[in-house]
Amino acid sequence: MTDSVSVQTYDDAEALTTAAARQIIDVIVAAQRDRDSASIVLTGGGNGIGLLRTLRADSGAIDWSKVDIFWGDERFVPAGHPDRNEVQAHEALLDHVPVNPARLHPMPYGDGAYAGDPDAAAHAYEHLLAAHADGGPIPEFDVHLLGMGGEGHVNSLFPDTDAVREDTRFVVGVTDSPKPPAERVTLTLPAIRRARRVWLLVAGADKAEAVAAAIGGANPLDVPAAGALGTEETVWFLDRAAASRLPD
Ligand SMILES: O=C(O)[C@H](O)[C@@H](O)[C@H](O)[C@H](O)COP(=O)(O)O
Numbered sequence: 001m002t003d004s005v006s007v008q009t010y011d012d013a014e015a016l017t018t019a020a021a022r023q024i025i026d027v028i029v030a031a032q033r034d035r036d037s038a039s040i041v042l043t044g045g046g047n048g049i050g051l052l053r054t055l056r057a058d059s060g061a062i063d064w065s066k067v068d069i070f071w072g073d074e075r076f077v078p079a080g081h082p083d084r085n086e087v088q089a090h091e092a093l094l095d096h097v098p099v100n101p102a103r104l105h106p107m108p109y110g111d112g113a114y115a116g117d118p119d120a121a122a123h124a125y126e127h128l129l130a131a132h133a134d135g136g137p138i139p140e141f142d143v144h145l146l147g148m149g150g151e152g153h154v155n156s157l158f159p160d161t162d163a164v165r166e167d168t169r170f171v172v173g174v175t176d177s178p179k180p181p182a183e184r185v186t187l188t189l190p191a192i193r194r195a196r197r198v199w200l201l202v203a204g205a206d207k208a209e210a211v212a213a214a215i216g217g218a219n220p221l222d223v224p225a226a227g228a229l230g231t232e233e234t235v236w237f238l239d240r241a242a243a244s245r246l247p248d
Contacts, residue, residue: 005215005234009243013203016237017047020201021054024143027197029061031142038142039068039132041187043155044075044085045147047201047237052093064097068132072144072192073155074107076118076173076183081110083181105132107185118173118183125185126171136194138170140231144187144195148202149179152210152223156186163188164224170194189220189227198230203239211238212245 010016024040031038042048055062075083082088086106094104107125108114114121129138146154156174157164163174163186170191174184192198202211213223215236220227228234 004232005229005236007215007236007238007243007246009238009240012239013047013050016201016203016239017050018054020145020199020237021051021058022060024051024055024145024199025060025062027143028067032063032066037066037068039070039139041070041072041141041144041195042085042089043072043145043147043201044088045201047203048085048145048147049088049092051145051201052089056093056096059097062097065100065103067099068103068105068139069094069099070105070129070139070141071107072146073157073184073186075181076110076121076185077181078111079109084109110183118175118185120173122169122171122173122185126169129170129191138191138194141195141197143197143199144192144228144230146192146198146200146225146228148200148207148210148214148225150204150206150210152214152218152225153179154200154225154228155188155192156184157189157224159222159224164221164227166190189224192228193231195230196232198228198234199237200225200228200235201237202242205241205244207242208245211236211242212247215246 028038108121214225
């Protein structure tokens with residue numbers, strides 16, 4: 001674990017997603033050079049999907065056939081449902097670049113083999129992660145992207161829930177999400193903390209208080225984003241409004 005937390009502030013959401021896209025190209029290219037492959041964890045939300053749209057326009061020197069793509073959380077809805085983060089990621093980027101389908105690792109669908117049982121789906125995804133780990137229990141993702149809700153949630157880890165309290169499992173099912181749909185599958189804080197880099201993409205004045213609390217070291221049970229830390233770095237990509245409550 002590192003305490004290397006940094007903040008980058010941009011004029012608006014478009015500028016922050018553009019900057020994060022440029023930087024993720026460099027990280028992926030370097031990982032492919034050093035280890036022949038890269039692994040990223042995608043997130044939903046406007047900024048996470050915005051970053052993917054930016055990469056669609058220009059993904060630099062990335063060899064998309066050598067990127068493993070995982071998801072940090074998923075709404076437990078049927079395959080192809082527009083609310084699935086996976087569907088939005090395909091529309092924004094994955095349908096438009098030469099990914100290796102075998103290296104796309106979507107979370108299970110709400111109408112598939114685990115229908116009605118998000119926890120069984122979570123166990124299945126944890127096994128999938130283990131199968132792609134290089135020594136450890138799950139991969140050391142090169143970058144775990146995250147959005148954040150106004151109350152500080154990341155992935156489907158909402159304040160004061162069993163999911164955010166989870167300290168052993170890497171993936172859990174959620175049946176009580178305060179934000180619909182109630183059923184979700186999510187990586188936990190222990191999973192996020194295995195990532196080399198955790199990048200939080202956050203815009204808007206309604207996020208400013210939670211941003212300040214998280215960076216100020218709030219209890220993750222109250223502000224889940226406070227517990228989202230990478231082993232090498234944690235970077236907050238903010239617009240001016242989201243950064244407005246940070247101390248100078
Ligand atoms: O699953 C969800 O309900 C959303 O995807 C959610 O977790 C989102 O990522 C954050 O609320 C940040 O969203 P924005 O980037 O759009 O602010």
